[in-house]
Amino acid sequence: MKFESQLLKGIAPVVVLEILSRGPMYGYELSQAIEQRSGEILTLGKGTLYPLLYNLEAKKLVKGKWETTESGRHRRYYSITGKGQEGLARQKAQLQGLAKGLDLLFGGALKAAL
């Protein structure tokens, strides 16, 4: 199941931060990881990926760093910052609260569905 893009837009930064919290990644790797780790439910549009990363970088939630791999490829690796960790924790708590609220609203149907 693919999510509506508008629905995903709000949680996209949390998703990216969550993935990056497990280790630095470059853009392509990150988009792949989001798909794989979400069971291909969440897909971040490629046109959204890089502007999102740059915005997170502007907010100092992630940090980009150019590196050259052993094979000689230039890649920009993104890693989560301390501020990003704090933001992620805060947003995760909010999302959990949201999920709980939605669960109550849908009378347990949401939990059952999940």
Add this chain to the structure above:
Amino acid sequence: MQEKPNESSESGLPACAVEFIRRVTRKMRYRRKVRREVQAELTSHFEDAVRDGVTAEDKQRRAQELIEEFGDAKLLAVLCRRAKKRCRPLWRKVVVRGAQAAGIVVLYVALCSVRLLVGTPSLKVDYIAWLSDRTRAGREEALNAKPYLDKAVELLRDQERIVEVVRMPASWPGDMNEPQRQILADVTERNAEAFMMLRDAVRKPYYWVQYETVVHEPLPVGVNEPVEPAELDPAWAFNRVTLPTMPGYKRLAQAFCASILWRAYQGDVSGALDDSLVLMDFAMHLEGRGTEVEQLVGIAIEAVGRYLVPTLLDRCEVPGADLARIQGRLQHLYARHESMIDVTGDRAVWLALVQRMFTDDGAGNGRVLKEGLPLAARDWKDGVASLLLFGYPDRREMTVLIDTLWQEYQVALETEPSRPQYEERRTRWMALAQESFLIGKAAPTLNRMVSLVWRAQTGRRALLTMLAVMRYAEEKGVHPPTLDALVAEGYANELPIDPYSGRAFGYRRTGDGFLLYSVGQNLKDDGGQQGVNQAGRPRMWADNGDWVFWPVGQE
């Protein structure tokens, strides 16, 4: 190893991918360094995506799919640019925003300034010719004293010695040493022809000038003499009416004054008194019309004449017949030249400035040009605010301001200091003058002129009173008990009024003599106590105490 790519490595990518990346980076329209980073990042992304493609067609297909996933290149470019801009460090944001703001301000100021730079004045009215016509009032050339006065100046000899006379500490020849007296004798003898010409000049009833408007280069510091007029230039910044003869008139009056004193010292008191009247008549020819400068020179020369008469009365034996003659002639002169200052000429000069500093829309209005900023703005702050808000007064408003100012100024000049409105009118005029920087700068001088005029009027009235008192004493052998006796006994047609008290001058008999004074600037009767300067020495026209006219030498 950390390294930033200097150039994209697009080799091996399908042409459609290369083209897409180029489109994105080109449409980003941002700093080259940032564009290259994005280009490298997108290239890397495409390389990873097509890496598993076996054939060229497969790679092409994968690249095409990815391009579709990326979506519109232009939108991506815009989003990337916005996001990258947010990544700028704070100092760079401040610098960029500051530069943008400065640029906008500069652009706005430049746009505003265009209004000041574009346009030319239209010289429709020749105010200077108008002033010349007004002072002449259609009279015959033969009635003009000016050619005779100019000739008298031309005939002046030993001008250096005249300067020496002015610098002498003593004014009465009897108080001078022999060499100083010799200078007085020489100046009198060598300039007899010039003085004859002066006497001829004052027989002419009128004085007028054909004024010229000239551009004056800034005078070197300390140089007050008029300079050669430069060619008329419509783009000038400031103009004034040329009056090259004024320093010559001043020198002529100084030499004539020296000769009067010498003549009296030699015993010809009647002749000296007559010449004192000639000097005052000369002064009054310059007063009451024309430009402010001429009128001020006239007032200054008249003051010298008014100083000479009491000096001669004090130092010499003057027959009663001479006193009556002098009194009668002075009354006649004062009646004929009652007005000392006429500000119409000055107003015309300012209107001429407005004409040269504003555009003309053909309907009596226009806007200020850059030359007119000192005239149109109150001060630099008002100038800047007016520039940014297009708030400068237009030509019509400026003309109204000048008209109002000069009407108010004339009213201030005509208000006697003893009247309660005197200070209020002067203050109101001064406040109004501050509406223009240029007029505001001239205002203190013009304001001092009000005091100067009333001092001169006070001097005139005091001199007439003094002569009447002396005539009374000469004929009755005793000074009058009060000034009212002068009218009662026919020594004065009416009692001269002190402009600073609104009543008769202060008077009392003192032993063999008398005391005559005005209450002066402080409007308070200090019992004839002469005012003093800051050093505590008696001084005529001081702000404190009274102004004592008789006995002379109270300062």
